[in-house]
Amino acid sequence: MDPRDHWRQVYETKQPGEVSWFQDSPSPSLEALDRIDANPSQSLVDIGAGASVLADALLDRGWSDITLVDIAEPALDAVRRRLGARADQAHWEIADIRHWRPTRTYDIWHDRAVFHFLTTPDERQAYRRALLAGTHPGSHVIVATFALDGPDKCSGLPVHRYDAAGLSAELGDDFVPVADWIETHITPWGSDQRFQWAVFRRA
Ligand SMILES: C[S@@+](CC[C@H](N)C(=O)[O-])C[C@H]1O[C@@H](n2cnc3c(N)ncnc32)[C@H](O)[C@@H]1O
Numbered sequence: 650m651d652p653r654d655h656w657r658q659v660y661e662t663k664q665p666g667e668v669s670w671f672q673d674s675p676s677p678s679l680e681a682l683d684r685i686d687a688n689p690s691q692s693l694v695d696i697g698a699g700a701s702v703l704a705d706a707l708l709d710r711g712w713s714d715i716t717l718v719d720i721a722e723p724a725l726d727a728v729r730r731r732l733g734a735r736a737d738q739a740h741w742e743i744a745d746i747r748h749w750r751p752t753r754t755y756d757i758w759h760d761r762a763v764f765h766f767l768t769t770p771d772e773r774q775a776y777r778r779a780l781l782a783g784t785h786p787g788s789h790v791i792v793a794t795f796a797l798d799g800p801d802k803c804s805g806l807p808v809h810r811y812d813a814a815g816l817s818a819e820l821g822d823d824f825v826p827v828a829d830w831i832e833t834h835i836t837p838w839g840s841d842q843r844f845q846w847a848v849f850r851r852a
Pocket residue numbers: 652656670671672696697698699700701718719720721724744745746747760761762763766803804
């Protein structure tokens with residue numbers, strides 16, 4: 650199945666709390682932002698934002714330049730509806746990261762649980778092209794994937810699991826490692842999922 654059809658169907662048929670990656674608070678992402686002393690005057694793009702509440706939390710904290718990118722329109726529609734009038738304060742892009750060519754750069758590139766779906770070198774190369782186009786020297790990149798001891802599937806799709814060194818190798822020398830840590834995410838049905846978080850700074 651085409652990934653766009655897969656993800657559309659997921660968001661059309663499941664409630665937010667029925668997917669494994671659901672969080673009622675985006676605290677791991679906020680913790681990552683704290684680690685780099687991020688502040689609301691910066692720009693941030695959330696890659697594969699899904700229906701995550703990160704946008705809500707950032708707007709609550711006064712961020713004014715946030716962009717949400719996702720392959721699945723129903724996911725971003727759900728966030729738009731939830732935000733109501735505040736939706737106008739964010740930018741929205743329905744795009745496949747493998748083909749997305751950002752027309753501007755962002756201070757912070759955030760990706761929770763998207764990169765790990767790119768299981769071929771060509772797909773990861775395409776992601777890296779978008780990453781290079783969407784960041785500038787000094788930009789921070791926050792990536793969270795399933796860890797080496799995490800699940801081997803997400804949403805029924807195979808994933809590639811990483812440790813911090815593996816993520817660093819994928820992003821390449823332009824992205825200098827800043828921090829990495831493991832988080833245990835608890836799914837809505839109470840199982841553990843180990844995530845590898847890593848932060849990089851573009852040289
Ligand atoms: C596991 S969910 C994570 C959602 C969100 N980041 C979060 O933490 O709640 C993966 C998300 O990536 C999106 N996605 C998957 N493949 C994509 C691609 N090639 N380009 C853009 N978005 C993609 C899906 O639609 C889905 O919303």
